[in-house]
Amino acid sequence: xxxxxxxxxxxxxxxxxxxxxxxxxxxxxxxxxxxxxxxxxxxxxxxxxxxxxxxxxxxxxxxxxxxxxxxxxxxxxxxxxxxxxxxxxxxxxxxxxxxxxxxxxxxxxxxxxxxxxxxxxxxxxxxxxxxxxxxxxxxxxxxxxxxxxxxxxxxxxxxxxxxxxxxxxxxxxxxxxxxxxxxxxxxxxxxxxxxxxxxxxxxxxxxx
Amino acid sequence: xxxxxxxxxxxxxxxxxxxxxxxxxxxxxxxxxxxxxxxxxxxxxxxxxxxxxxxxxxxxxxxxxxxxxxxxxxxxxxxxxxxxxxxxxxxxxxxxxxxxxxxxxxxxxxxxxxxxxxxxxxxxxxxxxxxxxxxxxxxxxxxxxxxxxxxxxxxxxxxxxxxxxxxxxxxxxxxxxxxxxxxxxxxxxxxxxxxxxxxxxxxxxxxxxxxxxxxxxxxxxxxxxxxxxxxx
Numbered sequence: 001x002x003x004x005x006x007x008x009x010x011x012x013x014x015x016x017x018x019x020x021x022x023x024x025x026x027x028x029x030x031x032x033x034x035x036x037x038x039x040x041x042x043x044x045x046x047x048x049x050x051x052x053x054x055x056x057x058x059x060x061x062x063x064x065x066x067x068x069x070x071x072x073x074x075x076x077x078x079x080x081x082x083x084x085x086x087x088x089x090x091x092x093x094x095x096x097x098x099x100x101x102x103x104x105x106x107x108x109x110x111x112x113x114x115x116x117x118x119x120x121x122x123x124x125x126x127x128x129x130x131x132x133x134x135x136x137x138x139x140x141x142x143x144x145x146x147x148x149x150x151x152x153x154x155x156x157x158x159x160x161x162x163x164x165x166x167x168x169x170x171x172x173x174x175x176x177x178x179x180x181x182x183x184x185x186x187x188x189x190x191x192x193x194x195x196x197x198x199x200x201x202x203x204x205x206x207x208x
Numbered sequence: 209x210x211x212x213x214x215x216x217x218x219x220x221x222x223x224x225x226x227x228x229x230x231x232x233x234x235x236x237x238x239x240x241x242x243x244x245x246x247x248x249x250x251x252x253x254x255x256x257x258x259x260x261x262x263x264x265x266x267x268x269x270x271x272x273x274x275x276x277x278x279x280x281x282x283x284x285x286x287x288x289x290x291x292x293x294x295x296x297x298x299x300x301x302x303x304x305x306x307x308x309x310x311x312x313x314x315x316x317x318x319x320x321x322x323x324x325x326x327x328x329x330x331x332x333x334x335x336x337x338x339x340x341x342x343x344x345x346x347x348x349x350x351x352x353x354x355x356x357x358x359x360x361x362x363x364x365x366x367x368x369x370x371x372x373x374x375x376x377x378x379x380x381x382x383x384x385x386x387x388x389x390x391x392x393x394x395x396x397x398x399x400x401x402x403x404x405x406x407x408x409x410x411x412x413x414x415x416x417x418x419x420x421x422x423x424x425x426x427x428x429x430x431x432x433x434x435x436x437x438x439x440x
Contacts, residue, residue, distance in 0.1 A: 040311065041235045042381050057237040058382040064236040075380055077387040077415070078235075079319040082312030086332060110337075117296050118308050119288035120338065125312030128331045159335040 001136055001166050003028045004183075005094055008134075008164075013091040014038055014084075016126060018108075019063045021136045022094035038090055040122040042081050045073025062122065085122070085129035093130030095123070097137045097162075098154045099147050102199050104162040104174035106135065107154035127158030139167035139196070146197045148172065148179070169193060173204065180204035212374040213403055213424045217247035220397050220425040224253045224362050231318065231360035231389040232260040232270060239382035241366035241399045243427040245269050248278075248364070255280045259318075259358060261311060261385060263287035263295035274298055281305035283358065285314050308338060313355055315388055321357035322391025322420070330355055360393030367416070370400040371407075374421030375414045383415060390420040397423045 002021075006028030009015055016038045017025050026048070029035050037046040039061040046061060047068035055066035069075075084090055099107040109123045110116065127133060137147055148165060164182075165172045170193055171183040180202045184193055194201045214220050221244060224230070230248070234240030249272055256279050263284050264271030271294040273279055282304060287295050298304040309317070310332050320328055329352035333339040343354040365386040367376035376398055378386055390396040398416075403426045 039381075041238070042384050056380065058239070058380040060236055060238055060381055069380075075378075075383055077383050078311070078315035078385050079388045082315050086312055086316075086330065105335075115300070117288040117292070117299060118306070119286045120308055120310050121286040122311040124310040124336060124338065125332045128334065129312075156336045 001168060004171060005134060005136060005166055009035055009092055011035070014044070014089065016040065016085065016090050016093045016130065018093065018095040018123070018126060019121075020096040022096055023063055025094055025136075038081075038084060039067070040078075040081050040085060040126070042076050042078060043067070043069060043073065044076070044084070045070045047073070082122070082125050082129075085125050088129065088131055090126075090130040092132045092134060093126045094134045094136060095126060097135045097147065097165075099149050099152050100135050100137070100162050100165050100174070101149055101152050102174070102179055104160045105152050106133070106157045106162050107152045108135075109157045110155045112155045123157050127161045132163045133158075133161050135162050135165045137165070137167055139169040144196075146199070148197050148199060150199055169196075172201070178202060211372045212418065212421060213372050213426070215425075217243055217399075217425055217427070218251070220244060220399070220423050221247045221251045224248060224251060226253050227255045228253060228361040229257040229259065229359065231358075231363040231385075231393050232258055233363070233365040233385045233389050235261050235381070235384040236265075238380070239366050239378070239384045239386060240269060241364040242269050244364040244366075244397060244399045244425075245273060249273050249276060254278050257281040257283065259283040259314070259360060259389075261285050261314070262289065263292055263306075265289055265291045267294065271295070274304065277303075279304060281307065283307045283309060283314070285309055285311040310338060314358065315385065317355055317358035318385070318388040318392040320355075321359040322388060325357060327354055327356045329353065358392060360389065361395065363389040363393035363396040365390055365396060365398050365416075367398050367400045369402045369404050369409060370398055370421070370424040371404055371409055371418070372424070373406060374398070374416075374418030374424055375409050376400065376416040376418075376421060376424075377409055377413060378415055387416050387420075390416045395422045396420055397425070399425055399427045401428070402426060
């Protein structure tokens, strides 16, 4: 999944990788490509994770992990960092999710459980601010329900903000005419994908 | 002569009144003014409203201030963490009020406070629980939520170096909320690793001009960095 996301991010893009599963994408950018990673705590041009013994607690990413900065990278304060996000300067943001609706609504910040301690961080800013929002998630819940849904049952993070969903079963675009399947995992038929997903899916796979 | 440097941490936090709104810089392990937070705990101010991206980790820093019952309310974007047990316990017991704010909205509300902006419309949180009850408006076809500035009586920030005029430079990602919080409070107190002579900081590279800073206290690198920090 992470490799597919990395493959689809064009050379020269400015990308923010959300916490959780999206952080796996970074490892798939090969050295011959320049993709500029933004971290909302104030880094542009973020490099690889810090090597053991070389960690600097003043140089961490939004997931609180020690990282490095590439030559040409920069530091800035939070208002500038979120101006980059909200102001449409980030080309692609990759986020995890609990649910995505057929309209591209995103739920990824709260399960809505009454006793949960709420926390939102930059999720709502990233959802509405990036030029394109990619979601990475398992296709099905542990109970076998689809995480691609007609309407969100979890609290909303952003409305009509998701452009593409990568799951372990398929790659699906959110378009004005509905969900369009771009890829399906080998051995799975479109009809079976549509059955487990439970929403209408258009076949948009290229014949090649 | 203008001299904003103070000799001790106690001098730095002197006069912070009960009921103050205190902006506290930092993101996870970076840029947290731990020495100033400890000094505020010793100083004794109560009924505080704390504005901080996190709500304390482990048992030190903000968590210790919370545990001592000094904090009435916290304005925060990400209070929950695997070691945020002090906040979690107080929140579940109904002993602390939480205003949850998206991280970018928090930064912009602070920026607005420092810049004299009365309110602003942001696309963040439109249609979510965090916009419930707030004024919304469609501008050029896009929906926005009205948000108000977030002023502080006091800001506690951590910088790398400062001078007697209050000019500050930060270190790497420890900059985070420091500059916007410094501008948003009536009295900004900076803990720095090193106080340098006037003119030693490159004017092209000063991040927080001294106009935004009231007090500067040096907390030796060893004292600041050898202390146990919140676990990542």
